Amino acid sequence: MTLADPAQITPLAKAPAQAAPGAKQRDVRLDFFRGIAMFIILFAHTPGNFFTSWIPARWGFSDATEIFVFCSGMASAIAFGRAYDTAGWRLGTARVSFRVWQVYWAHIGLFFAVATLLAAIDMTGAYDKVYIGTLNLWKFFVDPGPQLVGLLTLTYVPNYFDILPMYMVVLAMMPLIMALSRVHLGLVAVFIVGVWVFAQRRLLAEFGLADLHLGLPAEPWSDRKWFFNPFGWQLIFFSGFAFMRGWLPKPPVTPMLIGLALALVLINVPLSNIGVREFGFDWARDWRIANTIWITKSDFGLLRYVHFLALAYLCWVAAGDKGVRLLATGTGLLARIWQQALAIILKVGQQSLAVFIVSMFTARVSGFVMDNIGRDTWTVVGVNLAGMCVLVLTAYCAGWYKSQPWRKKVAQ
Template identity: 70%
Template sequence: MTMVSVTDAGLPQTARAPVSTPGARVRDPRLDFYRGIAMFIILFAHTPGNFFTSWIPARWGFSDATEMFVFCSGMASAIAFGGSFDRFGWAMGTARVGYRVWQVYWAHIGMFVIIATMLAGIDLAQVSDTVYIGTLNLWRFFSDPGPQLVGLLTLTYVPNYFDILPMYMVILIMLPLVMALARINLWLLAAASVTVWVFAQNALLEAFGLGHLHLSFPAEPWSERQWFFNPFGWQLLFFSGFAFMRGWIPAPPLSRWLITLAVVIVLANVPLSNIGVREFGFDWARDWRIGNRGWINKSDFGILRYVQFLALAYLGYAVAGDGGRNLIVTGTHALARIWATIIRLTTKVGQQSLAVFLFSMVLARIIGFSLDQVGRDTLTVTLANLIGIGLLICVAHAVAWFKGQPWRGRPAR
């Protein structure tokens, strides 16, 4: 049953969200578990010279941890923000989203300042022949900081390493419009989302001579480079997760033929993947990837990335079980206790994904610098990754503790 407040009176009521009961606000264990996995993979992927990156899921297909992060963020937003729209109306729900955008904006600015300052400090210390501001292509920022500071604060200067949070902000800004369209008609909402995605596909538009209609944002004023993560393309995945959690798209049934189809899709991607080219020497696959890059383009979110991710997501859905029951491990056996601990710690990381993400982006550069000093043999890189995992877990627990505001409870005797 949909709860509609007086402030929603001006919105048509023909399309209602079937998931708006108090139970919809309960955290889904599957969401946090898989988001936690994405956080670990993101740390690996952003650590320079990390051989773990050669074997992450992105190397086996077209999609990667970014898809996991964006899809799960859409699901989490349905829980966090959808309920605000249902209980307090469209205006208050929009205010709730605006507050989150404000938080993410300053998180983005703070992350850039911390990382840029850290790299500049390493260069000033002259402990290495490597110029570390160059590793993130920050030459222009430090040589002419005035215009770049303006660009940084207006999001017209978005270096590649710092591009996912701006994408997330723009998608969040779209959310009130999505909620309004959903009140009118869900098919209209779906058509609008797909249409925006189509106009984000530069390769497709250029094929029809419509490249000038490409929806995107400039990443820097001195070149034609655009945001690496195009929010107009990635919104399709975000709002897919949002729609599933809201109940606008019914959860698919768990059936053998759907599992088989998902497995076939995932396996069919392997020959065309980085692993197929690198490990199996499929030169034809390399040529196919070059000739069809628009279908797998990461910036605009090509359609084959969407298809492969949905297949992986369905398999993850099947593995976790209905309601995530397979993630609840019982038993006193040593292996059961170990597996239960892994699930619990991973879930904790997923619950604090924004704080963990920000920390991981800083930590990845610290680990990369440390490995530059000690070398990158198998032992040191493996140890660095394990330490990184441990630190992410510690940060997740620390953030959860602070969010609990224990100082507001009863004072200790």
């Protein structure tokens, strides 16, 4: 998923010589995979949802978050990279800062919407569960003054609300990345890798350098850091950015690379949650504990990166150049069903910020509903389908508003 403004992701009619060819044209695969990620994120954040037992995260080290951040980088290369190419560094940076401002208030709005929902449920007094406790919001409601200051300064970032702040910090790094790229792309690589290294708390601790760890405080009453460390996750964001800018070449499609990527994905399965839970691989559980340094989600461990790149390569090959296989046409019933489903997925992917905000709120509503009507198989399926429909409706509504139909009416 990306939080770049879809309205800005359009082909360039004319680009300057330095613009990367990859940044000129929209790729259907981008919207398709971030649309899929949106549905996975809804499932993953719905409490007590057995759908989460079978999402991609259970089969390997990486999950929908990697899709989210990688596609964010790709779309940002189109939306914001174009501004740098056509308007210069200063106005390009202004374009990025405006998006950071938008995402900031989306984050604040999401927090208050979810916190109000949970507080309203608790105020009824009709339930044994204290719902503000399900997201560990005790401190906020007991002593709201300091937490309001922390919320608005991003020094109070509860775990459920940490993706958007991470994205804001990564976006804020873009002006420096673009400045370095004008000197030499090697400087970009050194900076990105260097920042990632100093975000690896456990790795630094191994060398007695824990005090040099790059992290941001998540709450004023403890030393806990943001769960999604932006200085670690920027590696995958700027990987997607670099591919779309043309700084990194497209990997060739060869049997050897396909075989290597497939092997890396399959090797992950025994070491995954599925391997531990379903196949009873106790040795895998022990391996994961001993090698947390390489698979940590918070600081974005190296093996998560390797697994995602292998999986992304296979999906990229399967979809075909510019998603040609996704767009395959036909006249049969299955072909028509696929075409309709594809249109819906693409729409969800195109309106990712609105869909993400609504999905995080909807996930809590879905969990509350299942707390009261039960979690038998068909109930869970029904609630998940209802949640998916909410996301689809949100995407189409957001698209309608962004098309500004009132302007078209005036023009007529």
